């Protein structure tokens with residue numbers, strides 16, 4: 644595998660790969676900072692390419708992991724597809740639906756497997772919530788929330804690099820989660836966004852999705868708080884589930900009672916993401932989170948931006 648991007652998140656990929664992940668071997672890395680990249684490569688017996696295009700030319704690289712600012716994803720994806728390299732691309736798959744669709748089409752035309760790293764799908768407590776949804780009867784609505792501290796990088800407030808603010812950066816996790824939990828598509832969204840501390844992109848958003856079934860999903864996103872919180876609540880006719888990612892607990896409410904609290908053993912998500920990617924490549928089976936999945940989440944984000952700009956609900960294409 645070749646890894647492009649060795650920043651905050653790319654360094655986590657590198658650490659897991661160097662510690663050993665079943666089916667994976669890291670052979671080459673690329674980042675902008677050549678001195679730091681060369682040193683890292685030397686320390687770990689890897690090849691370093693200052694230009695990611697050189698990494699794509701390597702015959703020992705069969706699959707490419709893309710962990711860069713999302714504005715680079717399209718160009719890397721198209722070049723990697725041309726070079727016949729399988730792709731694991733971090734969320735958001737692209738900055739726009741048009742770009743994401745072009746990437747998916749290019750990978751398909753080249754016969755190259757493409758996985759979108761919607762890592763939240765691999766969070767144990769959310770998987771458990773999905774397994775146990777039926778216990779609360781038909782779900783009337785969902786309430787999803789992700790709050791985080793102010794953006795850790797300057798580029799996250801640059802529209803040309805990030806593509807958008809909290810809607811695209813962290814909302815994309817929850818949009819995909821909604822599809823994962825329900826197995827259904829959202830058909831309409833109403834969104835409001837605000838800038839509290841950022842200058843180019845939103846750092847606060849409230850959204851309401853309507854699913855094809857008529858059920859609703861409320862989504863709250865922000866990067867204004869001290870500390871983090873990520874929660875998924877499913878509100879059903881017979882009870883309610885509250886999944887808290889920070890504490891990895893799943894709580895069931897019935898009447899006024901806490902009917903059940905399950906502590907779900909947690910596991911960082913990058914390792915299972917990499918394992919699933921490698922397994923699909925080796926078994927030649929469909930990717931567990933496809934390029935199309937990444938595209939659909941981007942389409943939900945794009946529709947949310949349109950809704951916020953127009954001040955009314957819009958259909959999701």
Ligand SMILES: NC(=O)c1ccc[n+]([C@@H]2O[C@H](COP(=O)([O-])OP(=O)(O)OC[C@H]3O[C@@H](n4cnc5c(N)ncnc54)[C@H](OP(=O)(O)O)[C@@H]3O)[C@@H](O)[C@H]2O)c1
Nearest residue numbers: 648649650651652653673674675676710711713733734762
């Ligand atoms: N799934 C998750 O939970 C999760 C969590 C965090 C981030 N992410 C995603 O991961 C991606 C990266 O985020 P991050 O926080 O790691 O950002 P980051 O710390 O800024 O890292 C970006 C990396 O991309 C490299 N890069 C930029 N331009 C490049 C180029 N032209 N050629 C080669 N490398 C280049 C940078 O190199 P230098 O460092 O040398 O400048 C840096 O190593 C984003 O898409 C983000 O949404 C996902």
